[in-house]
Amino acid sequence: MARTLFDKLWDLHEIRPLDEGESLLAIDRVFLHERTGSIALTTMAEEGRSVRDPKRVFCTMDHIVDTFPGRGDETLMPGGTAFILATREAARNAGIQLFDIGDPRQGIMHVVSPELGIALPGLTVVCPDSHSCTLGGIGALAWGIGSTEAQHAMVTGTLRVSRPRNMRVRFTGPRPPDVTAKDMILHLIGRHGADGGSGYAVEFCGEAISDLSVEERLTLCNMAVEFSAFTGLVAPDERTIDWCRGRPYAPGPDLQQAAEAHWRELVSDPEAVYDRQIEVDARQIRPSVTWGTSPQHTVALDGQVPDPASVGNPDTRAAMERALAYMDLAPGTAMADVAIDAAFIGSCTNARLSDLRQAAHWLQGRRVAQGVRAVVVPGSSTVKREAEAEGLDRIFEAAGFEWRESGCSMCLYAGGETFGPGARVVSSTNRNFEGRQGPGTRTHLASPLTVVASACAGRLRAADWPEAVSA
């Protein structure tokens, strides 16, 4: 029977069915971070259990660790040091690989794991973190789990999973040259809702997807969870295979050929049947930004804040009114008239080398507007090093951006750093929930290109950039 890519990945890992719709799946990699991973590791130890195969479990420090130059175990977040120390000790006791503060491989888990070849096409990868779906960009079957499930995966090498349904999202036609992967995913969620993918493993395909670089595919899949999907997937192709080759944990010379031959088979059969299909005309997509407190509150940058009064469904209307009150915006306001206080480039969505290159390229010779605080946080220590080798840090700093150490930083407010109550931030991150970047902080999600253009204009603004954006 014809199978989808997701079906093939599922079958490859199914140890046995447990009940209708639920199976025991083999888990190839577990990746932890110091906030939720610390609890999984310490609870496991308290319960007297141990990791089945420590070589396949990894951990990094990204969520709580500060990103100031010269950082150590001390954090701005009250109590943060305890998480760092507990994680370090528990990781050592469990015998797993930790990318600690100061390690040249440290960084945001979803940036580090493909970059080091820990996540690979066809592997099942789980992390106690919802943005694990990022790794679908290279054709890994990856999804977010809780701390208890992380413990389950480490101890048994498996997880009990109820099988999601298959969805295909096809982006047809070439995307306009000024449209990034971030605009594509925001557009999809804006059109089909923050719960549009609920219950589905979503495969992205079509001309506008094959055309994306591997790093852009990671950006796209990163936000599959904002679409409420179980995960996102892009079938691995030659671009993916080239990109994975030679990475530190990728198959060595003896196994490389066999692995690559296997990866080439990881595509949906032409006659495969999907439970749901969505078509998006990529030619219609414009650079986009969020106006509210859900990723589905998306408009084009040349559009306006929508009017709740025009919406029939009372619940949707009420949610829009709440969002407008929180965001302090009036219906009908042109997005381009919205003045900002801060600009942030960072996160597992958009802080890879290609993101920083694109933003820096546009910034060259320009300046951040007076009164705007601008910060750039590389997605990993590797990205930071490579960016510095190309001189990108100097471009950012000359334009007025702060240049930081790698970590999640102000993608989320953990009690430490924030742009402050009421501050309006244009941000390359993935969540614009109330309070996500700090109590009362207002987040507008956008691409790194929109972030730099807005930072320089002092208002939300798409980058006027006639050439193709893909770096």
Place this chain on the structure above:
Amino acid sequence: MKPIRRFEGVVAPLLRANIDTDAIIPSREMKRVSRHGLSEGLFAGWRYLDVDERRPDPEFVLNQPAFEGASILATGPNFGCGSSREHAVWALQEYGFRAILAPSFGAIFERNCFNNGVLPIRAEADALDRLLGDLGSAPGERLLTVDLENQRLAWGDGQSFAFEVPEVQREMLLNGWDPIDRTLQYGADIDAFIDSDRKQRPWVYDRG
């Protein structure tokens, strides 16, 4: 894990759509490497007029006397979406919630509930509205019986409706089984799978 079979409790309505886990327990409330001490931070952004001083907002549903001791939460679609933090379930549980009624749930949150012995019950929005409309507003009239054995919710004098929980999860909850222990019973299947997979996909286990 404490088994769940049948219990009676006060139901509190919080009927907003897409309540995310950042709202259920804000990041800043996850202060220790522990699954305990989280109930104070539950809905902290909405529950307090002043978060630092913990000054309650009398308007918020859980601060109203009628809902004191509530153990069932009735809420909107996609409850628990967003961040995977299991702290959301731990905070709800420590506060006293044993069941959550919603038209749909965030997928990771729903699994976290099952893994901790909190019962997520899917109920259509109309059915929930009817149920909440039926219940009186006096303190004694907000009671609902959750019967997992027969998969029924019952209230008032004889009203009820059926719900469905996947069989594996239901068994796990009814017996208070630990999922890791249950899975370890399949040890032989797991070993056999890995032995054969190691031949098929050796690079998964060793770089080579």
